[in-house]
Amino acid sequence: MFGSKFKRWLAGTAALSCLMGIVPTVDAASADKLPFDDIAGSFAKESIIRLYNKQLLSGTSARTFSPKQAVTRAEFITILDRVLGITPVQSAISPFKDLSANAWYYGAVTAAVQVGLVDGTSAHTFEPSKPVTRQEAAIMLIRAFKQSGVSGDTSYYADADKIASWADAAVGAALELNLMAGDANGNFKPANGMTRQEIAAVIDRALQDDDWSAALAKKPNTARIQLGWQYGQTTAQFEQSVKQAGVNTMSPRWFFFDPAGVVASNADQSLVTWANKNNKQIWAMVGNRSNQEVTHQNLSNVTYRTKVVNQLAAYVQNYGLKGLNIDFENVAPEDRSYMTAFISELSAKVHKLGAVVSVCVSPDLGSDWTEGFDYAALGASADYIVMMAYDEHWSTSPLAGSVASMPYVNHAVDTLLDVVPASKVILALPYYNRDWTTNKNGTVTATELTLIEQNQTVKQRKLLPEWNASVQQYTVSYQLNGLKHQIWLEDGRSLAAKYKAAMDRNLAGMAYWYMGGASADIYTSLGNAERFYGLNFN
Template sequence: MKKYRRFAAAWTASALLFGACGSVVQAVQSTGLPFDDIAGSFAKKEIVELVKEGVVDGTGPRRFEPKKNVTRAEFAAMTDRLLKLSPVNADMASFGDVSAKSWYYGWIEAAVQLGIVEGKSKTQFMPSAQITRQEAAVLIVRALKVDPGSGTGGKLPYIDGDKIASWAAPYIKKARALGLMDGADGKFRPLDPMTREETAAVLDRVLQNKTWSAAIHRLPDYGIQIGWQNELTLSQFKEKIKASHVNTMVPRWFFLENGQVPLSNYADPSLSSWAKQNGKEIWALLGNHSDAALTHQILSDKTKRQTVIQKLTGYTKTYGLSGINVDFENVSPEDGPYLTAFVSELSTSLHAIGAVLSIDVSPDLGTDWTEAFDYAALGHYTDYVILMGYDEHWDGDPVAGSVSSFPWVESALKRLQSVVPASKTILALPFYTRDWTLQTGGAVSEDLTLIQQGQRIRSVPYNRSWDSGLGQYVVSYNRQGSQHRIWVEDGRSLGLKTMMAAERGVAGFAYWFIGAETPDIWISLSNAIRYASY
């Protein structure tokens, strides 16, 4: 089996700095200090180090203004840069008071998507408000993914402890225990604003911790990144792949057919050449047209089964493919043993020529739709099992709901990984959603790509709320007398599912389908993978 190259996120480094940081770093090297007003600051050393790291910048030529108070937007941006996260130009803003044209828009969106910061209310972030010391303690502890515990855990040793909010007390106690923040002269000053030099001191303490520093500076492992081709020409598919971090392409090349030759071939050798030139792998798709009768006819006939396997193996060698991706849907329950036999035989044949075999499966809900799939056996014979983490509520479902809610996907992945090793599992995420029209006696839906989703929502007056239980926004609007609802898939919802799966040790991710996403999605997913690695 070929070794898959691990994607490094080196390309994000340049995006972490403000444009002026390069000149500031040069100033550090030439004069010893990057600013003229920090010589007397208690955080002089920390400021210099953070400039080199690209975490902080000046407020003007040779000016840092160490005593100046820090805003909520500024603290979020500095924390993002500390964690090597990239700003996200989200397709839809999370807060009404954070303009997409503001310098801090992307930084706030990145932090919100990962759960590092929250708004002052459901609709307002208040980016220009000064961040207090107790708010800063909460944010930095949360950013470091440290559990503060519940309650105060004992009285805090500050004479102004009665001024500390109950929601901040556990975080302040943890920040103190971690050596990140403490008071002075017996006081913590929870309601005082954080200054720029205080912020620099706190952030630098994170980098002085060897464990945290090593994690932050380690390049994340992106694993296998699969992109399915659908509704795109070959040239469009190539362009979209180049704009993504997909390293494994799945073109729709092979299908079971009813005829003398039971396999159709739509392969384009030019894509194989392009993939090789651009460092991409190809796992060509083998589909069954979702035809249960056709699937039974071929899989139950050993001769036809072997013909398909021989031809697929030959095509794999001819086109220089790295593997085959089996995508069979609507397989009759009684054909389960035939499906397992086919996968076993195909796996042996592909492994003999150094190619891999993956298979797409729906979540195991104990229905006829998945009864033919022996997950444990398929996991044994294939190299990867790809969980299609979508269609929780499907096209034609009379009940409106999410395409891919967080708890549903998490439950499905846990169930799959109970019989298939995590190192063999890949989570597929949706680049689409549905616009549901709520009707008496049921609902009907319209498929929307993520691009169309944004266009639709911006075209109507709508109400939007974040559903923390589902891990996504829910949009409601009325059109032509009918009530509509959209369970939004965006960088925030997809990022949460990505972090969950990455923390469960999946081998990678797949996306249905390439070209349906908005450009910001790739930065959101990159941030999620990096943050999950901490």
């Protein structure tokens, strides 16, 4: 999917050298010589050498490793990121107030928080310079290698009563997996800090597992559909956004219903040429301008419907399109059977041309807005159903709230999966948001924001995001002209959680409304989600 973003990154700055140094090229001629002058007596000597040769650890200087030096929380999570192939994220939304965007570890910590590898020490603090304790390290290790299902008995340890309740399961799993053990007296010493040699030993033990090493060597899935819609962009801008985001399927807004079975076209041959050159597919969007009357006319009248189907098939053939994306809104409930017939006839026609049909649907909340869509019937004819899991609180909603909370997304997807196989479902995520204003009379109004604009608001107003675990989003609020403003943020962490939901259900892919709406860090975050959630250590 996101190509080079998954290549294992190597630290090369002076800031990082305090942890791992500048990773040098291993000279075969000196392979029999220890890489550091201070590890000969270390119990972890062989582990240090192996990790050095794998370019996962280096020294605190050219010839010293400082094996007994303490490792901080930021340093340890940076090492784990490197082991897992997770790329640092320079997120516009900082997860903790004590993380400076200019700090060398900011990107590594942020990336780890976004995929659930590590938590803060409180709601607003991470304490990056604090030595990582043994029980903290156990939790991070078990999360990193996805072994939370492993159980172990910590009563083995003489100081078991000192292990925090929140760490007990992880400490037990680490013991069961032989990743971490106690001292000669049978103590685990959960609150003790870990040294560089201890960290080297633990990481090396994990990498000795052939299955785990094979999992880490496996490349991310590049076959998953990554669809990006065009909106408010020129062709050149759309191309640039698609290239930056790394999506593989483009959906330009080209075809629209007009009266009497006419399909207006805004097709651009130059985009087809660019897509072919850059190995991208085009599934051109077919819209109805949200016009219920024209939609009813073209779907219910057999002559007009056939005319529409033939025109769309001709566009597919003439432009060499790989597919069509049907995005109809405001379809009348009484047109349900006509909508099903249209998709069935269109699919049969374009399948003969080697193209696919995808249909956009909204979450079924029992309202007339979705009654025009028969999920099961559409799923039987179309190649893909795109669940647009957003607009939970729409632009004129009477209540302020999230555009796409995690419970809303889960319900939307699971309802669809009841009647459509996961191999046909694409989950669409929002690259937009809303700033909600509570007026003096208690009513709310909303201003739509791109994620770029959202980030600018947070930065300019120096807002402190607070994570809401129930919706899986950060929230912020502020006062302007005596009125309260609220935003349920969409960032790399919230979008990664939604991405995980798709991967957990083995969906066919993802879609994004819309290209140009996201800040560049989002693409790195989603690349990390694809990487980490795709790792299988079982």
